[in-house]
Amino acid sequence: MSDTTPEHGTTPPAVELRGIWKRFPGVIANHDVNLTVRAGTIHAIVGENGAGKSTLMNTLYGMHRPDEGTITIAGRQVTFRSPTDAIAAGIGMVHQHFMLADNLTVLENIVLGAEPTHGGRIDFAAAKRRIDELKDTYGIEIEVDQLTEHLGVGERQRVEILKVLYRGARILILDEPTAVLVPQEVTELFENVRRLVDEGVTVIFIDHKLDEVLEVSDDITVIRSGTTVATVTPDEVDARRLGELMVGSELPTPETTTSTVTDVVELSVSGVTARHAAAARHGAAGGTGGTAGSGGRPLLDDVSFEVRRGEIVGIAGVEGNGQLELVEAILGLQRIDAGSIHLAGDDITSLSVRKRRHAGIGYIPFDRQREGLLLTSPLWENMILGYDDAERYVRGPWIAAGKAKTVADAAIARFGVKTPSNAVPAFALSGGNQQKLIVAREMTANPSLLIAAHPTRGVDVGAQAAIWDELRAARAAGLAVLLISADLDELIGLSDSLLVMFRGAVTARLDPATATPTQLGMYMAGEVQSQEEVA
Amino acid sequence: MNVSERLGSLSTAQRTVATGCSLLLLISITRVWSGADDLTSAGTVGASLRLAVPIAMAGLGGIYAERSGVVNIALEGMLVLGTWFGAYAALEWGGWAGIAFGIVGGMLGALIHAVATITFKVDHIISGVAINIMAPGVTRFLTATVYDRPTETPTIPTANRTGTFTVPLVSSGLESIEHRHWFLVSDVAGVVRGLTTEVSWVALLAVVVLVGSWFVLWRTRFGLRLRSIGENPYAAESLGVSVVRMQYYGVLISGACAGLGGAFLATVQNSQYKEAQTGGRGFIGLATMIFGNWRPGGLAAGAGLFGFSQALPLRQGDLVGPLLLLVAMLLAVIAIRQGAAARWRQAIAAAVGSAVSAIVYAQVDELPKQFIQATPYVVTLVVLATASQKLRPPAAAGQIYRRGGAH
Structure with missing residues (x-):
């Protein structure tokens, strides 16, 4: 089994999925999925956010049962009732x-x-003897007697991989393993993964970063709108072709048409530097804390740029390179040690969050469920969040429920939020509709600057198109937009100007008309740096 | 190379021994200085142990519950149930039946808490408050129904109480040494005698349970799973651990511990159930658990301190003064250690506490009675709060777990 490139036909495929359908109330998450993973290979599953990759992997890991179709593991057809069954069949998931x-x-x-x-x-x-064997065999380095809370993200991931191997997994599913890693950790991860495959383990990894996929995998399967559309090898395609397969020609593109950029500077950030993380809002509850700012390097390092009215400035970068801190610095959540921030010419550096929002900043937050919504409150109350003193929602000192509901209904209709009424709690909406509600709330306030962090992350294609349309329309009306996204096509397509952030600093300014995802990826990984305007 | 670095390199066991020795040294200095020889007499030590048991058992109950992710402020209520059921069964069938029924009583309270918080996902605090309000009502009703008085049971006759044991040679052999009042030597003799002379079998059981709990929680499969659930139930769930079942175990064991503490209080430390007998020991146990960093060792230290400072005012002669002197010195040591570790807030608080204790000791001749009654509570909390290092509660304690609720 330690054969790295088994010949076709000699070894049965490690995993074979045939005609998998999975429906959830109101959506078909997967339809007619076919997937063959050769034993002892790295098989990448790529697709846009919301294309159905995770649903498929959850099917394979026994988290739910497919409505139709068969799963065959190493030549034997199986039915998984729970992850325990999948683990018993040698499947492990990180x-x-x-x-x-x-x-x-x-x-x-x-x-x-x-x-x-x-x-x-x-x-x-x-247990230690067994773990030491695994560590030697697969070349994974970790000190096992330390407390887990002291570990960085890359080490945590290694623990997760060891956990799965300890249970005897021969097929490893990695769900977006690089999303939280810095480039150097990504390199280490890929070394570990190659070593695993050398030792006969089969690795399935889900990703949407095309360069990584091309670099590391033996086979690539593309999923689009819930179904597998192609399986290719890295030598057959380049990132551009893979991107086309992922997006598909019939899908809307984020391209903006004519430039609407004016000369009026709406937001000006100059020399902003921050050294200390904001209060432990992030990472305290989850396990992803501790990427940025470690080792004495500033969280934000002399960041300067401008956003003009009618302009969309896109910020690219691997998560954890200062985007969050930059956004919070502009909003007033992150303390800055040097530099200044001007909005429409006024210095807002020392204003409170509320005053900055009053001055016209709208915000689509990174995590809609944690920061953007009160999940158990009705939609009309969620509409008020952050604008609880706006004339349209209040009457004197009181919240005016009637007025608020009228505004909410109008916004729901205009932004196409699919919901039976304004009284349902926010958790009842799908991710895409929750996101549309947040966009509706922020746009209803007529901001002069909109900070949009991953505005279409995890939303379906229809909602994505609607949100893009809204951003384009607002831009044409003179709105200044700061766009942070992990979706390179979205960044290139929507932005009038592109910045790349790496380790807290702006390392490149690119012209989206000429930038390619590959080029952008190189800047994001810190391989190339330029302070000059490419345009 | 400074002291705290060297201390940091010691193992937990070595550190415990070192702390115990220095504490004994401090007490010995206090005894010689103030001339209060009863400070480390066998009688004082024995009384301290008796007073510490209910606190330790309540706190241990807290550890089991919170390590499994369920906040249990209902310990007070479970303690109350333990006292009544313990006294009732002791009167009916004898001492050990009293202990067994006390445990059952505590577990009944725990079962309500478990069903409410784990099955019906009620907020842990709300359920706990409800049980704390309900428990004294239930025992008052039961007392009034079973006996002719609503607030207390009859006295439990000696025949119906659990016995004590004395280790023969050790106890008598050390007696003469203790009475010489030599520096340190007589103190050690007094402590050993106190722990071997007329010690309740139930107190011994409590010590075994406490030590055994450390083993169970840190060395067995059950313990690891229980602790993992208090930290991250969804991680445990993803590895096939039944979170709901483990939480039920945690809460029920919690109730059993508190019930044992309650039965001890009513049938060993006292000889009847009385209304308001627990006097907030459940809450003190909870606080001791917190400052003991959710560990049996820290809890034992806190409970011992409470027992000791509660025993002193009960002894003949004026021992509150020496206690204040001891606390002043103890806090001074803590202040130096915390200062060396650059934990300034604790260091300053300990220094202030030390100064206040010293001034009161030097200036005030006779303390008001209310102050003496409050002393053990204040001393325990001040010492524990300033001595504690980085407290680390179980990350998921108090959170409502929903199966498959991870994102």
Whole structure:
């Protein structure tokens, strides 16, 4: 099984999915999916956000059962009732959000649920021997006696991989493993993954960063709108062709038409530097804290740029390179140590968040469920959030429910939020409709500057097109937009000007008319740096 | 190379021994200085142990519950149930039946808490408050129904109480040394005698349970799974651990511990159930658990301190003064250690506490009675709060778990 490139026909495929359908109430998440993963290879599954990759992997991992279709593992047809069945069949999954207990040691996290015992107590010595074997075999480095809370993101991921290998997995599913990693950690991850494959493990990895996919995988399957559209090898395609396969010609493109950029500067950020993380709002609850700012490097390093009225400035960068801190600095959530921020000519550097919002900043937050919505509150209340003193929602000191509901209904209709009424709680909406509601709320306030962080992340194609249309229309009406996105096509297509952030600094300014995703990827990985305007 | 670095390199066991020795040294200095020889007499130590048991058991109950992710402020209520059921069964069938029924009583309270918080996902605090309000009402009703008085049971006859044990040679052999009042040597003898003379079997059981709990929580499969659930139930769930079942175990064991503490309070430390007998020991246990960093070792230290400072005012002669002197010195040591570790807030608080204790000791001749009654509570909380290092509660404690609720 340690054959890295098994000949076709000699070894049965590690995984074979035939005609998989999966429906959820109101949506068909997967239809007619066919996938063949050769044993001992790295097989990438690529597709846009919301294309159905995660649903498919959850099917394979037994998180739910497909409505139709068959799953065959190493030549044997199987039915998974739960992840336990999948684990028994040798499948292991590393979730995008790590599943680790911080106050336990690495060793405890690895053995949890599969503890070897000896006379009533856990045989930690035996467990360590087994983990040491795995570490040697697969070349994974980690100190197992330390507390998990001290680990960085890359190390956490290695713990997750060890956890899965410890349970005897021979097929490894990695769900967007590079999303939270800095480039150097990505390199380490890929070294580990290659070593795994050398030792006969089959790796399925889900991603939408095309350059990585081309670099590391043996086969690539493209998923679009819930179905598999092609399986290719990296030598047959380039990033551009792969991007076309992912997006598909019939889908809307984010391209803006004519330039509407004016000469009036709406937002001016000059020399902004921040060294200390804002209060532990992020990462405290989840396991992803601790990427940026470690090792004494500033979170934001002398960042300067301008956004004019009618202009969309896009910010590209691997997550954790200062985008979040920049947005929070502009909003007033992140303390800055140097530099100034001007909005429409006025210095807002020392204003409170509320005053800045009053001055005309609209914000589509990074995480709509954590920062953007009160999930258990009705939509009309969610419309008021952040604008609870706006004339359209209040009467004197009171919230005017009647007025608010009228405004909410109008916004729901205008932005095409699919909902039975303005009284349903926000959690009842799909991700795309939640996002449309947030866009509706922010646009209803007629901002002069809109900060849009991943405005179409995880939303379906229809909602994506609607949000893009809205951004384009607002831009034509003179809105200044700061766009942060992980979707390179969205960035290139919508932006009038592109900045790349790397380790807290703006490392490149590109003209979207000439930039390609490949080129952008190189800047994002920190391989090339230029301070000059390419245009 | 400074002291805190060297201390940091010691193992937990070594550190515990080192802390215990320095504490004994401090007490010995206090005894010689103030001339209050009863400070480390076998009688004082024995009383301290008796007073510490209910606190330790309540706190241990807290550890089991919170390590499994369920906040249990209902410990007070479970303690109350333990006292009544313990006293009732002791009167009916004898001492050990009292202990068993006390445990069952605590578990009944825990079952309500578990059903409310785990199955019906009620906020943990709300359920806890409800149980704390309900428990004294239930015991008052039961007392009035079973006996002719609503607020207390009859006295439990000696025949119906659990016995004590004395280790023969050790106890008598050390007696003469203790009475010489030598520096440190007699103190050690007094402590050893106190822990071997007329010690309740139930207190011994409590010590075994406390030590055993450390083993169970940190060395067994059950313990690892329980702790993992208090940290990240969704991680445990993804590895096939049944979160709901483990949380039920955690809360029920929690109730059993508190019930044991309650039964001890009513049938060993006292000889009847009385209304308001628990006097907030459940909450003190909870606070001791927090400052003991959710660990049995830290909890034992806190409970011991509480027992000791509560025992002193009960002894003959004026021991509150020496206690204040001891606290002043203890806090001074803590202030130096925290200062060396650059934890300024704790260092300053300890220094201020030390100064206040010293001034009161030097200036005030006779303390008001209310102050003496409050002393053990204040001392325990001030010492624990300033001595504690980085407290690390179970990350998921108090959160409502929903199966498959991870994103």
